[in-house]
Structure formats: C-alpha cells, structure tokens
Amino acid sequence: MKRSEQFTLATIILNISQTLICYLINYLILDLSFNKINRSENYSLSELKTLQQLDLSNNNFHSVLDGRKLPESVIHLDMSWNKINSFGRHPFANSRRLRVLDLHQNLLSYNRTVFQRNVFNNLQSLTDLNIGQNGYDTTEPVYPEEVFKHLKSLRTLVIDGFLTTSFGKVFSEMKNLQALSINNLMLPNLGIETITENYFENVSQITALDISLNGYAQINTSGNEIRLKSIESGAIAKLTNLRSLDISFNSMLGFCGLRNITQDLPNTDIKVLKANQIFCPYGFSTILFVDDIKPLKDTNLTELYLDGNRLEMTEDLAPTYLPKTLRVLSLMGNRLRLDKYKVDGILTLTGINSLFLSSQDQTQSQNVHSGWYVCNDFTDTIQCLYDRKSNKQSCMLQKQNGGVSSQQRQVSYESNEFGLIAEAYSSDYVNYVDSVKHPWTRDIQSYQHLTAADIQPYPPPNCTFDPLNSFVNMIPPNIKHIYFESSNLGDIIIPYWMSYDTLEYISLRGNNFQNFLGPVCNVTNVKILDLSENMCLNIYAHFFIGFINLEELFIQGNLLGDAMKTFKHGELFEKQLKLKILNISSNRITTLPNNFFDHVPNIKTLDISHNLLTDWNVTISHLWKLNVLDLSYNQIIFLSDKAMEKLDKITSHNIQIKMMHNPFECSCDSLSFLLWYKKHRKRMESYSTVTCKNSKRELIYVKDVLLSLQKKCSFKVGLIIGAGLFLFLSLGMIFGAIVYRYRIRLRYSFHMFKRQYFGGYEPLHVIQNYTFDAFISYADQDRHFVINRLIELEN
Numbered sequence: 001m002k003r004s005e006q007f008t009l010a011t012i013i014l015n016i017s018q019t020l021i022c023y024l025i026n027y028l029i030l031d032l033s034f035n036k037i038n039r040s041e042n043y044s045l046s047e048l049k050t051l052q053q054l055d056l057s058n059n060n061f062h063s064v065l066d067g068r069k070l071p072e073s074v075i076h077l078d079m080s081w082n083k084i085n086s087f088g089r090h091p092f093a094n095s096r097r098l099r100v101l102d103l104h105q106n107l108l109s110y111n112r113t114v115f116q117r118n119v120f121n122n123l124q125s126l127t128d129l130n131i132g133q134n135g136y137d138t139t140e141p142v143y144p145e146e147v148f149k150h151l152k153s154l155r156t157l158v159i160d161g162f163l164t165t166s167f168g169k170v171f172s173e174m175k176n177l178q179a180l181s182i183n184n185l186m187l188p189n190l191g192i193e194t195i196t197e198n199y200f201e202n203v204s205q206i207t208a209l210d211i212s213l214n215g216y217a218q219i220n221t222s223g224n225e226i227r228l229k230s231i232e233s234g235a236i237a238k239l240t241n242l243r244s245l246d247i248s249f250n251s252m253l254g255f256c257g258l259r260n261i262t263q264d265l266p267n268t269d270i271k272v273l274k275a276n277q278i279f280c281p282y283g284f285s286t287i288l289f290v291d292d293i294k295p296l297k298d299t300n301l302t303e304l305y306l307d308g309n310r311l312e313m314t315e316d317l318a319p320t321y322l323p324k325t326l327r328v329l330s331l332m333g334n335r336l337r338l339d340k341y342k343v344d345g346i347l348t349l350t351g352i353n354s355l356f357l358s359s360q361d362q363t364q365s366q367n368v369h370s371g372w373y374v375c376n377d378f379t380d381t382i383q384c385l386y387d388r389k390s391n392k393q394s395c396m397l398q399k400q401n402g403g404v405s406s407q408q409r410q411v412s413y414e415s416n417e418f419g420l421i422a423e424a425y426s427s428d429y430v431n432y433v434d435s436v437k438h439p440w441t442r443d444i445q446s447y448q449h450l451t452a453a454d455i456q457p458y459p460p461p462n463c464t465f466d467p468l469n470s471f472v473n474m475i476p477p478n479i480k481h482i483y484f485e486s487s488n489l490g491d492i493i494i495p496y497w498m499s500y501d502t503l504e505y506i507s508l509r510g511n512n513f514q515n516f517l518g519p520v521c522n523v524t525n526v527k528i529l530d531l532s533e534n535m536c537l538n539i540y541a542h543f544f545i546g547f548i549n550l551e552e553l554f555i556q557g558n559l560l561g562d563a564m565k566t567f568k569h570g571e572l573f574e575k576q577l578k579l580k581i582l583n584i585s586s587n588r589i590t591t592l593p594n595n596f597f598d599h600v601p602n603i604k605t606l607d608i609s610h611n612l613l614t615d616w617n618v619t620i621s622h623l624w625k626l627n628v629l630d631l632s633y634n635q636i637i638f639l640s641d642k643a644m645e646k647l648d649k650i651t652s653h654n655i656q657i658k659m660m661h662n663p664f665e666c667s668c669d670s671l672s673f674l675l676w677y678k679k680h681r682k683r684m685e686s687y688s689t690v691t692c693k694n695s696k697r698e699l700i701y702v703k704d705v706l707l708s709l710q711k712k713c714s715f716k717v718g719l720i721i722g723a724g725l726f727l728f729l730s731l732g733m734i735f736g737a738i739v740y741r742y743r744i745r746l747r748y749s750f751h752m753f754k755r756q757y758f759g760g761y762e763p764l765h766v767i768q769n770y771t772f773d774a775f776i777s778y779a780d781q782d783r784h785f786v787i788n789r790l791i792e793l794e795n
Contacts, residue, residue: 005097029053033078035195036060044069046094057081057102063088064103076100080130083107086114092122100128101141108134109139110160127176132158132183141190145170155179161211162190163226167170172202181210184228184250191226197234207467212274213249227252232381236264243269248276248305252377255309256384259292266298273301277308277333280375285312285335289388294321301326307356308333326369330356332483358485358507463521463546468523470495478502486510492542509533520544526550531559532583539564541571552581561588561611570598579603585630586610588787592618601625609633609658615640620651636662638670658685664692666705668713674702674711715767 038060045051047116048070053076056065061082070077074093084106092098101123107132108114120126129151149170154177161182171177179204183191195211211228228250236242237793247253247261258275265273273296279286288311296304301323311334322329329352336357460466473496475482485507492515493508501522507530516531516539523546536558544550551694553576564572564587573579579600589611596618597603605628606620613634620626629650636659639647649659657680664670674692681687691699739746778786 006503016097027051029055033059038062046071049073054078062086064091067091067093070094072097074098075125078102079106081093081105085109087116087119091119094122096122097125098123099125101126102128102130104130104132104134104158106134107137108154109138110135110143110162110165110346111138111569112142114145115147115148117144118150120147120565123381124155125152127153128156129154130156130158132160132181132451133185135160135162135185135190136187138162138187141165143168143171149173152481157181158183160185161192162187163192164190166199167202172204175205177203177206179208180206184211184213184226186225186227187615188224188226193226193229195228195231195235197232198238199235200238204238205241206239207269208244209236209239210246211250212246212276215253217589224787228257229253230257231260233260233263236261237267239268240792241269245270246274247278248274250278250604251280251375252380253278254380255288255292256375256387259388260293262293265301267297268299270299270301272303274305276305279309280377281308281310283310283375283377284381286310286381287312287385288314288318290315290318290321293318297321297323299325301325303328303330305330306334307331310335312336322349324348324349324351327358328354332356333359333362335361350478352476352479354481354483355476355479358483358487360484360487360671362486364772375634407707408511435472443714454735454746460519460542460545465497465521466495470497472497472499474499475503476500481505483507484511488512491515493520494518496520501525504528506530514538516543519545521546524548528552528554530554535559537563539572541567541574544573545575548575549578550576551578552583553579554583555588556583556585556607556610558587560584561590564589564592564596565627568593569597570595570600571750573597574599577602580625581607583607584611585633588612590614594619597623604628606630614648616643619646620763623650626650629655632658632662634662637665638673639676641672644656644676646672655681655683656685660686660690664690664702664708666692666694666700666702671713672711674706677702678706 027048030045030048030053030686033055034057036059037056039062041609045054048071051073052070054070054074055078057078058081061079061084062085064079065077066088067090076094077095077098077100080102081104084103087108120576127778136161136708141160141164143159145168151174154174156179157177158181161184169528182192201615213465216566228247229252231247231253237244239793245261245265247257255278260277261275286309288306294327300324304322304326305328306423307330311331326349331350370419465472471494477500479500479502482503482505486509489508489511491513493513494517496518498521501524503523503526505528506523507528509530510533513531513534513536518540527549528548529547529550529552532554536555537560539555539560544553547553564584570593573582576599580602582600582605585607585608587610590613592613594617596608597620601622602625603623604625606623606626607628607630609630610633613631614704615638616631616636616639620629656781659677664674666674669690677687677690684690688701688703690702692702692705694700694705748770776786776790
C-alpha cells in the first residue's frame with residue numbers, strides 16, 4: 001500500500017468504516033506505518049480473518065494493541081518506533097499464532113510493573129521477539145523469569161543489556177533459543193563496561209551472539225556513555241554451540257579485548273567472527289600481533305571481518321595462523337598500503353576465496369553520527385599495545401580490577417611508547433620468509449617514480465610472463481573474488497602477472513587510475529571485472545587480452561571517450577568473445593567507430609548511457625543476442641536516417657532500447673525520427689513518458705505532440721511545393737518576356753555566332769586578279785547550285 005494512502009486508510013479505520021473492512025477482507029498484509037495513530041480503543045481489525053502481517057510502526061501508540069481486536073490469523077506484528085510504555089490490557093489475547101513480535105525503540109522499562117507475570121502467556125508460537133532499545137528510562141533493571149518462561153518456542157531474542165542484570169536459569173530452559181542480540185544502551189551506572197566470565201552461563205545453547213552497537217547511530221560526544229571495554233577470559237568459552245559472533249562498533253574494545261575472545265573461540269563451534277570498528281574511527285594506527293589471532297588456527301572459522309580498525313601493519317607471518325577453513329577475509333577501511341602490505345605467509349591461505357580490501361586509508365566519517373568526532377584513545381591504544389607486546393599470554397587490563405588513572409597507566413610504558421611500533425616486528429622468521437617467497441616476485445615499490453612513459457606500451461602476441469615488463473602480484477592460492485575499491489592504488493595499472501589463475505571476480509572500482517596500460521595476465525578464469533569510477537583518461541588496446549573468458553565488464557565513470565575513438569576495428573575487445581554485459585556509460589563519448597563492437601558477438605546488455613552521443617553510427621546488426629541497448633542520458637536531438645536504418649536491423653530481435661532523458665526536438669526535422677520511435681514503441685522503454693522540446697523550449701510528451709506535428713509539417717510541405725511552383729512559373733514568364741523583347745538582337749547574335757564558327761561564305765579556290773568583285777547571297781539549301789553551276793556560268 002502506498003504511503004500517500006495510509007493516512008486516509010487509518011482515519012477511516014478509526015471511524016469504524018464497515019465498507020473498508022469489507023474491502024480489506026482478503027488482505028494478507030496491512031501497512032499502517034508512519035501515520036499519527038495514537039490509540040486503539042475505537043477500532044477493531046478482528047473481521048480481517050485472513051490478515052497475517054500488520055505493520056503499525058512509527059505511530060503514536062502508548063500501549064500495545066488490544067489482542068481482542070486482532071484476528072487470530074496474524075503471525076507478524078510490528079509496533080516498533082512508537083511511544084509504548086505499557087503492554088495495556090489483554091495485549092496478546094488472540095495471538096496464539098503470532099510468530100514475530102517487534103517492539104523495539106519504545107519506552108518499555110525493564111521492571112516487573114511493565115513486564116507483568118502473564119504478559120506473554122499466549123505467545124506459545126512466538127519465534128522472534130525484539131524488545132531492544134526500550135530501557136532508556138529504566139532505573140533498576142531486571143529480566144523477570146516468570147515472564148520469559150512462557151516463550152518455549154523462541155528462537156531469536158533482541159534485548160537490552162544492563163550492568164546489573166543477568167540471564168537467569170529460566171533462559172537455560174529455552175532450548176529453541178538460537179540467536180541472542182544484546183543492546184548496550186551505554187547508560188551511566190547501567191551500561192555494560194565489562195562482560196564477566198559467567199555472563200552467558202545460562203544461554204549456552206545459542207548459536208549466534210550479537211553484542212555490537214549496530215553502527216554509530218547512538219554515538220555522541222558527551223563523554224558520559226558507558227562503553228564495552230573488555231570481555232573476561234572464559235565468557236565466550238561458555239557458548240560451546242556458538243557459530244556466529246559480532247562484537248562490532250564497540251570502539252573501546254580494541255585488539256586487547258579481541259585477544260580474550262579469540263582465546264575462547266577454540267572451545268566453540270565458531271564459523272563467523274565480526275570485529276568491525278572496535279577502535280575509534282580516528283587516531284593512531286594499530287598493529288595486529290600473531291597472538292591476537294593465533295588461537296583461531298584451532299577453529300573452523302569460515303568468515304573473518306576486521307573492517308575499519310585503523311590497521312596498518314600485521315606481525316610477520318600472521319596470515320599463517322588463520323585457519324585453513326577460512327573462506328572470507330575482510331580488511332576494508334583500514335590503512336594497509338601497498339608498501340606495507342605483507343605477503344609473508346599469504347600462500348598458506350589456501351581456503352580463502354573472497355578477499356575484501358576496499359577503502360584503505362579512508363576515514364570512516366560517513367559512518368559517524370556526529371559530523372565532528374574526536375578520539376581520545378591514544379593512551380589506551382599504547383597501553384594495549386604495550387600489554388600485548390610484553391605479555392602475550394594475557395591481555396587483561398588493570399582497569400578490570402578497579403581501573404587505574406591514565407597517569408599511572410602511562411608510567412609503565414612511557415620510556416618505550418614511541419619505540420613500540422618500531423620494535424613490534426620480530427626477526428625470528430627471516431629464514432622462513434625467504435623460503436616461502438615466490439621466485440618471480442618483483443616489488444613494484446622498487447620503482448618509486450614509475451609512470452606510463454617508463455614502461456613502453458608493447459603489443460604482446462599473447463599474455464605470457466615477461467620478466468622485464470611484468471610484475472608478479474601475489475594472491476592466495478584458491479582465491480576467487482578480490483574487492484580492492486576506493487583505496488587510491490596509484491595512477492596506472494602496469495603489466496601484471498597474477499600468481500594464481502583462480503580469480504573469477506575483480507573489483508578495482510574508484511581507485512583514480514589515469515592509465516590502463518596492462519596487460520593483466522594469468523586471469524583466464526575471470527568472469528566479472530569492475531574498473532568503474534576511476535576517472536581514467538587512457539586505455540591501451542592490449543589491456544584486456546588476458547581476460548579471454550570475461551562475461552561482464554564495467555568501465556563506466558571514466559574519461560575514455562577520446563581513447564575509444566582510436567579503436568576503429570574493435571581491437572580493444574578482440575579477445576572478449578564471451579562478453580555478455582558491457583557498461584561504458586559516463587565516459588564522455590561523443591562518437592564510436594563503426595566497427596567498435598565487431599568482436600563481441602555474444603553481448604546481451606550494452607550500456608552507453610550518460611554520454612555525449614548525438615547520433616548512432618555503430619554497426620550492431622551482428623549482435624543477435626543483444627537484449628538491452630541503453631542510450632539514455634545522451635545528447636540525441638533526433639536520429640539520422642542512416643542511424644535508424646542501422647537500428648532497424650536489430651529491432652526484429654527481442655531487444656529493448658532505452659532512449660529516455662535525451663533532448664529530443666519537436667520539429668519537422670525530427671518528425672521522421674519521432675514517427676520511427678512510435679513505430680517501435682513496444683521496444684522502447686517508457687515510451688509514454690518520453691518528452692521532446694518545442695520551439696519555446698517547453699517539454700511535451702512525444703505521444704501527445706505527434707498528431708499536431710504531423711499536421712503542421714504536412715501543411716508546410718504543401719506550402720513549400722506551391723511556393724516552388726509559383727517561383728518556377730514566375731521565372732519562366734520573366735524569361736519569356738525578355739526573349740520576346742530582344743528577339744531581333746538575339747537572332748542577329750545567333751547568325752553572327754554561326755558565321756564565326758561555321759563560316760558565312762565559300763571563297764574561290766583559284767587565285768586570280770579580277771577588276772571587279774562580285775558577291776552572291778544565297779540560302780544554304782542552294783549551296784550546291786551556286787558552287788557547281790553558277791561558277792561555270794561565270795567562266
């Protein structure tokens with residue numbers, strides 16, 4: 001149901017409209033969210049016997065909807081983001097089938113006055129309960145066991161956590177409970193600063209635990225909030241069935257807090273670990289030691305996320321301590337630069353198939369609720385670094401035992417605080433490192449000022465390793481997906497040889513490359529390549545020769561319009577015979593060579609939108625599999641006859657042509673194009689909304705202007721023909737009058753011309769002297785008589 005209809009619908013319900021109830025009698029889903037409903041006493045939905053999902057979120061309810069006014073068929077009820085401070089009377093009277101109940105972001109205090117003994121009695125089928133972000137006004141929080149004991153079917157629970165509360169024995173009887181999410185409201189005197197060893201003792205059956213802060217939405221700069229700083233050793237070990245753990249966005253936990261967790265994880269069945277942004281987003285760089293992740297080697301972990309932790313360095317061979325079962329490794333939003341990124345031990349990561357390295361050395365300000373956020377964690381960061389470096393067996397901070405002042409904390413390491421980073425890396429593994437390095441590895445940082453001019457573009461006959469021009473890029477042995485986006489990797493993609501030919505997906509989006517030199521070799525299995533949003537100016541013909549099995553190519557958001565004009569025979573995609581999707585939009589393309597797409601016969605989607613095309617001069621009649629041709633957002637006023645002829649050759653296929661948002665012209669010059677557009681409207685997307693500009697620069701729908709334009713242009717054609725005939729007749733009459741007026745002079749001129757070029761008389765051929773000359777005038781038809789007879793008479 002549309003938002004614009006919701007307020008009206010809610011008003012009618014409040015007025016007990018029987019007509020509306022009849023209209024909605026067969027509805028399965030009813031959405032009344034984002035209205036101003038503030039009470040439930042005056043209306044009932046019990047007549048909607050088939051209603052299954054009801055959304056009343058973002059209204060002004062002060063109590064839960066009376067269950068007697070709900071049909072028994074409802075299985076999903078959402079009353080989140082209201083002002084509910086009590087459950088009211090008979091809240092779930094008819095809700096025996098209810099499975100999902102969402103009450104988060106309300107005003108329900110965690111006490112026995114609000115959570116009365118029998119409030120959940122009828123929810124025997126409930127599987128998902130969200131009562132998180134409710135306890136902001138709670139003073140003495142409790143989890144009443146008599147309330148939760150009725151939720152035998154519960155599988156997912158989202159609840160607020162408090163310093164003084166604990167999960168009682170009744171939770172150990174909830175055998176179906178699998179996922180537990182604890183919201184730390186960070187309230188003074190009530191927020192959780194330390195999770196104790198026995199905190200999860202009665203919820204050992206859960207398989208998923210979320211104690212993250214769910215982003216920065218709650219972060220403020222007041223300094224009074226209580227944050228999670230540590231988790232005692234042994235706390236996570238109690239969760240023997242745990243498969244997924246999320247501790248993200250606890251910005252004061254750090255790698256010191258992470259170490260106690262990783263030490264406990266071998267006692268669990270952990271598969272997924274998320275520790276994103278467990279440092280404040282700004283501040284000094286951090287270091288990951290071997291002992292921080294060493295216990296993970298004894299787990300069956302498959303996914304590890306360490307995004308946004310200001311991580312700049314890892315201890316030598318740290319990757320060797322990641323489990324071989326690891327499939328996904330995400331290190332996005334850190335500070336790993338190419339000159340500091342360690343490849344030591346990367347060959348041991350035989351299980352990884354997806355590597356996420358995007359947004360290196362980028363601030364996380366876009367994720368911070370406040371536009372200005374200060375991190376005062378330098379002392380804590382150095383203390384944690386000192387503790388982990390000097391005592392690798394334990395990372396329990398002294399502040400867990402009562403805390404110490406920052407001045408006392410600083411004394412223990414002040415002499416070494418600036419030397420810690422320098423000495424962080426041991427040299428114990430030098431011999432091992434030398435033995436595992438790839439024999440062909442060449443470090444690009446050896447060429448500090450390398451540019452496109454330093455590497456002469458060469459047209460290789462095939463993509464083979466050239467030790468003089470290629471650089472080996474080390475990747476894990478079985479990796480399939482690499483995401484290295486928005487990390488300012490440099491201004492040129494030089495000739496690369498990938499150490500393993502296992503990649504299927506590569507994304508280098510948004511790295512500001514100015515030159516695609518290449519080629520990139522040993523990438524014959526890559527099916528998807530994303531080089532978009534790089535603002536690249538130049539690309540070489542041999543760049544893609546190694547991607548022989550490429551199916552999807554995205555190079556939009558660059559500046560390759562001028563470079564593409566040089567590929568007159570389509571040599572840029574000469575090896576991409578399997579290409580199906582090609583996106584070259586937003587490249588400032590003004591024109592393309594006629595044979596630009598000669599070598600992509602299997603193309604299905606061709607996106608050339610957001611460019612500067614004014615016409616279409618490219619041959620695509622051989623693209624029999626083409627389904628979508630996107631020419632929208634260009635500068636096409638109208639297509640020429642030749643362009644329409646080229647497109648006519650493919651309109652017989654099942655093809656969709658997109659030409660919206662072009663500055664079409666409503667004129668007689670464009671009439672033939674507009675008629676052609678209408679003729680193929682079934683293949684033109686959104687024909688009914690396509691507009692053109694008239695002589696007054698007003699936008700008019702093409703479908704509405706065609707008839708009047710045809711009449712206007714047909715009148716013009718007749719007028720032009722009539723005017724032409726009148727002009728012809730007028731000129732003829734003027735010419736005739738002139739000829740008649742000067743007919744004698746014209747005739748004389750004619751004879752003089754004839755005399756000059758054809759001769760006026762025949763002279764005697766016998767040279768004699770005569771006393772008198774005689775002249776005979778005769779007509780041309782008497783010529784023979786004069787010459788043959790008259791001369792004889794004269795003699």
